[in-house]
Amino acid sequence: xxxxxxxxxxxxxxxxxxxxxxxxxxxxxxxxxxxxxxxxxxxxxxxxxxxxxxxxxxxxxxxxxxxxxxxxxxxxxxxxxxxxxxxxxxxxxxxxxxxxxxxxxxxxxxxxxxxxxxxxxxxxxxxxxxxxxxxxxxxxxxxxxxxxxxxxxxxxxxxxxxxxxxxxxxxxxxxxxxxxxxxxxxxxxxxxxxxxxxxxxxxxxxxxxxxxxxxxxxxxxxxxxxxxxxxxxxxxxxxxxxxxxxxxxxxxxxxxxxxxxxxxxxxxxxxxxxxxxxxxxxxxxxxxxxxxxxxxxxxxxxxxxxxxxxxxxxxxxxxxxxxxxxxxxxxxxxxxxxxxxxxxxxxxxxxxxxxxxxxxxxxxxxxxxxxxxxxxxxxxxxxxxxxxxxxxxxxxxxxxxxxxxxxxxxxxxxxxxxxxxxxxxxxxxxxxxxxxxxxxxxxxxxxxxxxxxxxxxxxxxxxxxxxxxxxxxxxxxxxxxxxxxxxxxxxxxxxxxxxxxxxxxxxxxxxxxxxxxxxxxxxxxxxxxxxxxxxxxxxxxxxxxxxxxxxxxxxxxxxxxxxxxxxxxxxxxxxxxxxxxxxxxxxxxxxxxxxxxxxxxxxxxxxxxxxxxxxxxx
Numbered sequence: 001x002x003x004x005x006x007x008x009x010x011x012x013x014x015x016x017x018x019x020x021x022x023x024x025x026x027x028x029x030x031x032x033x034x035x036x037x038x039x040x041x042x043x044x045x046x047x048x049x050x051x052x053x054x055x056x057x058x059x060x061x062x063x064x065x066x067x068x069x070x071x072x073x074x075x076x077x078x079x080x081x082x083x084x085x086x087x088x089x090x091x092x093x094x095x096x097x098x099x100x101x102x103x104x105x106x107x108x109x110x111x112x113x114x115x116x117x118x119x120x121x122x123x124x125x126x127x128x129x130x131x132x133x134x135x136x137x138x139x140x141x142x143x144x145x146x147x148x149x150x151x152x153x154x155x156x157x158x159x160x161x162x163x164x165x166x167x168x169x170x171x172x173x174x175x176x177x178x179x180x181x182x183x184x185x186x187x188x189x190x191x192x193x194x195x196x197x198x199x200x201x202x203x204x205x206x207x208x209x210x211x212x213x214x215x216x217x218x219x220x221x222x223x224x225x226x227x228x229x230x231x232x233x234x235x236x237x238x239x240x241x242x243x244x245x246x247x248x249x250x251x252x253x254x255x256x257x258x259x260x261x262x263x264x265x266x267x268x269x270x271x272x273x274x275x276x277x278x279x280x281x282x283x284x285x286x287x288x289x290x291x292x293x294x295x296x297x298x299x300x301x302x303x304x305x306x307x308x309x310x311x312x313x314x315x316x317x318x319x320x321x322x323x324x325x326x327x328x329x330x331x332x333x334x335x336x337x338x339x340x341x342x343x344x345x346x347x348x349x350x351x352x353x354x355x356x357x358x359x360x361x362x363x364x365x366x367x368x369x370x371x372x373x374x375x376x377x378x379x380x381x382x383x384x385x386x387x388x389x390x391x392x393x394x395x396x397x398x399x400x401x402x403x404x405x406x407x408x409x410x411x412x413x414x415x416x417x418x419x420x421x422x423x424x425x426x427x428x429x430x431x432x433x434x435x436x437x438x439x440x441x442x443x444x445x446x447x448x449x450x451x452x453x454x455x456x457x458x459x460x461x462x463x464x465x466x467x468x469x470x471x472x473x474x475x476x477x478x479x480x481x482x483x484x485x486x487x488x489x490x491x492x493x494x495x496x497x498x499x500x501x502x503x504x505x506x507x508x509x510x511x512x513x514x515x516x517x518x519x520x521x522x523x524x525x526x527x528x529x530x531x532x533x534x535x536x537x538x539x540x541x542x543x544x545x546x547x548x549x550x551x552x553x554x555x556x557x558x559x560x561x562x563x564x565x566x567x568x569x570x571x572x573x574x575x576x577x578x579x580x581x582x583x584x585x586x587x588x589x590x591x592x593x594x595x596x597x598x599x600x601x602x603x604x605x606x607x608x609x610x611x612x613x614x615x616x617x618x
Contacts, residue, residue: 018323022145026106030099034150037099040092041155047085048304049162052297054078056170059292096150100143107139107325114328119335120400127212135328136211138204141321148315156304156311163301170294174273184265199254200320203247210240262306273298335402335420343422347411348376349507349538351397355406358389358396366392367561369406374554376411379539381549383580384558390542394510397540398424410508428506428537430530432513434497436485441470441496442477444485448500456503464499464529466492491525498529509533511541546584555580 027034058074061067167175217224217233224233273295351374359365367389374380382390395401397408399420408415415423428448436444445457452460457477461467469492473479485493494514501509514530527548543549550569557565557572557580565572565580572580 018319018326019145019149021326022142022322023149026103026142026146030102030146033095033099037092037095037150040088040095041150042158043084043088044092044155045159045162047081047088048159048300049166049297050081051078052163052166052293052300054081054293055296056290056293092155096147100147103143103146104139107142108135111135111139111325111328114331117333118331119333120395122331127216131208132212132215135325138321138324141318141323142325144318145315145322148311148318156307159304160301160308163297163304166297167294167301170290170297174276174291174294184261199247199251200317203244203251204320204324206240206244206247210237210244213237213240270295270298270302335399337419338417341417341419344410344413344415344418344426346426346507350374350376350411351380351508351538351540352409353393353406354409356393356396356403356408357405358392358401358403360401365561367396370558370561370563371406372554372556372563372566374538374540376538377536378553379534379541379551380554380556381541381543381552382556382558383543383546383549383583387560388558389561390558391512394429394512394540394542397510398427398429426506427508427510428501428504428533429510430494430497430501430512430514434485434493436481436488436493436496438481438483440475440478440480441473444481444496445499445503448502448504452503457499460499460503461496463502463532464495465525466495466499466529469495491521495525495529498533502533507537509537509539511539511543513542513544546580546587 054074054077057070061070164175214237217237224230353373354371356367356370357365358367370389370393372380382393384390392401396403397415399415402416410423410426437447442454442457445460446452448460449456454477458467461470461477469488470477470479479487481487481496485496488496498514511530541549541552549555553568555565555567555569555572556563557578559579565575565578572578573584575581
């Protein structure tokens, strides 16, 4: 992942900064909902304190003074208090759930939009499955942070303050005895927080690796079964699962240590209060109402006190999640448009490479001063061994990376000075590995141009030789393609990819090994479709099968990132010791006279040579 590495745990100042940022980005939008939820929580706190306060009147007035007429009024007051508490609890729960769901949804949208703006390098360095799992785990941290903060202050803190007030009013001396447990509890919470920050972050990273590995295994299930890798991958996942389980168990052990500490301290405090209250009642014969009210308040105060002690534990975990989300949101795209960038205006479609140099890493140069021109309306083929830099030229033309040196221009306009959106809108791309997205066949063709009409999509499918198999599908154009187009063959997916390029109607067409992985029949149909698409467009073709490029207007030969040969098929095969001629000789039976490998029909048109592949078809 690009960007600076994160520290293991946030510093206290960073913790406050994350909370302030979350509140600044989200708090104002939900002021009405949070205000109503806060009022509901205050009602809960008030009715809880009332439950303790009324105990004195129940004991002293009803049972000790035997004023039985007050029973009905006290009963009605208790019913009213619990009714208010019930509706208030419902209201605050529903409101917080709605706000939380909205926050999750807005951060999901925000995260996806931000990821779409990041450069290719980020996704090259980050495993997609792991990234998706990490986002799904962490994005709820923003929601939990806000809800926990509101609940801690509006409900638990107010409830505790109300109950403490009842305790102090009923018996100030006993209150001092109960408050002895405060300092040890604060010390224990702070100790646990320091341990929990580091462990929580490690758990998120381990779980994201586990979920990412599971996702990749499901996507590659065919390869797993073909190579009998089930046991190997099961063992690998078992190791990740053990690590995730161990980390989760450690979080449970650390975070739950607060429970016995809280219970023990509370037990000592309540026992001390009861012992002192009993001795005082026996020695001074005081009415028991105040003591009962105090004990009730003390017992009721235990729950919000426990929640407040745990809220810091939960907030720390939510903070780790929120901080990891912001680490991604704060990544700046490395390839922004330059100030004052103008839209690309394509009049003809001439593409020129002038002294292009590029490296993927400091010590990995890929291209060394490549210079050539792809003329408008013509076909330029790029050939060469694997690793020569062919696909890199396509990536640079689409500005997936910035040049180290040289210049790429379209109709004389430097592509680094125009907007990326206008540049890519002028290019249609057909990949060696066509990718289909979730949805129908029609949806996938329309990705080429979202505003395309159904008629334009149908016409593109016809030109791509795709309509024949589309109409045989159960729902025709409305048939779901399955994950990554799993319900279609390789040739069918490739023809849909070509239809997507056709409907884009861009002046520049890039074909990256568009037929290399196809069988002979599929290749023939795809090649027919490509011949239609390439007319009137500036076309750049990458191909290992030289039979697909012999009719190109120009052939560029790359080797180790350098342009070593340039010309037409007929001029290049005249060089018997040339790289292109060697490649061609390896793929044809016409090694003696390479020019005879380009037969001419009766109309004077060059025809594809007889290669081993074409002979097999015959």
